[in-house]
Amino acid sequence: METTTTSATSTFEQDIDEGLSAPLKNISSKYFYDDLGSVIFQDIMKMPEYYPTPCEFEILSLQGESIIEKLNFDEPFNIIEFGAGDGIKTRQLLKKLIENQVDFTYVPIDISQKAIDELEANMLGYLPGLKIRSLVGNYFSMIEELSEMEQPGLFLFLGSNIGNYQEQEANDLLEQFNNYMKSGDKILTGFDLQKNPATIRNAYDDSQGITKAFNMNLLQRMNRELGANFKKEFFDFYSHYNPVNGEVRSYLVSLKQQEVYISKIDKSYSFRQNELIWTELSKKYTIAEIESLASNNGFELIEHFLDCKHYFTDSLWTK
Numbered sequence: 001m002e003t004t005t006t007s008a009t010s011t012f013e014q015d016i017d018e019g020l021s022a023p024l025k026n027i028s029s030k031y032f033y034d035d036l037g038s039v040i041f042q043d044i045m046k047m048p049e050y051y052p053t054p055c056e057f058e059i060l061s062l063q064g065e066s067i068i069e070k071l072n073f074d075e076p077f078n079i080i081e082f083g084a085g086d087g088i089k090t091r092q093l094l095k096k097l098i099e100n101q102v103d104f105t106y107v108p109i110d111i112s113q114k115a116i117d118e119l120e121a122n123m124l125g126y127l128p129g130l131k132i133r134s135l136v137g138n139y140f141s142m143i144e145e146l147s148e149m150e151q152p153g154l155f156l157f158l159g160s161n162i163g164n165y166q167e168q169e170a171n172d173l174l175e176q177f178n179n180y181m182k183s184g185d186k187i188l189t190g191f192d193l194q195k196n197p198a199t200i201r202n203a204y205d206d207s208q209g210i211t212k213a214f215n216m217n218l219l220q221r222m223n224r225e226l227g228a229n230f231k232k233e234f235f236d237f238y239s240h241y242n243p244v245n246g247e248v249r250s251y252l253v254s255l256k257q258q259e260v261y262i263s264k265i266d267k268s269y270s271f272r273q274n275e276l277i278w279t280e281l282s283k284k285y286t287i288a289e290i291e292s293l294a295s296n297n298g299f300e301l302i303e304h305f306l307d308c309k310h311y312f313t314d315s316l317w318t319k
């Protein structure tokens with residue numbers, strides 16, 4: 001995921017150097033998603049504990065018609081999706097649109113050419129008549145191209161990807177989306193809702209250790225791409241849900257005092273015993289927080305579409 005504070009030119013080694021030199025060491029969760037990390041994330045989405053995926057699938061499958069009714073576009077429009085992933089959830093909604101003979105073009109944006117190629121093939125296999133115009137790049141340079149588009153737009157920011165952004169970053173991102181939208185354009189955003197804390201904890205600290213492997217892959221990635229010498233056995237994974245503020249924070253933990261050398265940066269980093277590397281924020285929202293996020297950034301709420309357990313919402317706003 002692209003953050004608004006990271007410039008488009010910052011590189012992996014710059015971000016790692018900055019993150020490992022900070023008082024609270026940190027690595028952006030966008031670096032989870034290399035080829036192996038993306039496969040591990042697919043495994044996370046299949047875990048029984050990871051409820052967000054089936055909840056959002058249910059919303060888009062069962063409430064697609066209601067969402068479409070609220071769009072109210074009277075001319076052909078674009079559906080612009082940020083961080084489209086495998087598209088299995090999105091295609092439930094697109095299928096409904098095609099069945100209803102709605103005229104639209106699907107515009108997925110992703111940083112990975114490989115992800116976009118696979119998505120295009122999958123989408124066209126499932127929905128042969130789909131008009132699709134893919135864009136490869138980061139959100140904001142691609143969004144520049146979109147401002148040329150005359151047609152109305154529906155932005156999709158699904159999967160609770162917004163949960164990975166800190167409050168200020170989430171506001172900045174939504175403000176930027178808003179700047180590129182025309183009056184009457186819509187945005188559908190996936191938010192994971194606050195719920196029984198144990199349910200959330202189990203989703204982010206699963207018994208099989210798949211989420212741990214997802215985090216530990218960052219160490220392997222630094223070893224491979226940056227010539228670092230992290231030893232997996234000297235790190236552990238720790239994840240914590242704070243039900244007071246709705247934040248899941250995930251960490252790697254240094255199991256001993258140790259030095260790690262990163263050859264591509266030509267620098268050593270020392271870790272105290274039990275020192276943390278913060279790897280991810282996954283914010284869980286209340287409906288009230290979602291509504292102020294909308295109004296603070298120039299949007300008007302149309303409707304929240306919740307799953308039957310009220311674990312998740314795809315919330316539709318208009319500019």
Ligand code: AVJ
Nearest residue numbers: 044159160161163164211282
């Ligand atoms: C894909 C970013 C929404 O925060 O729930 C899953 C990633 N991290 N388990 C999330 C994730 C740990 C996920 N997002």
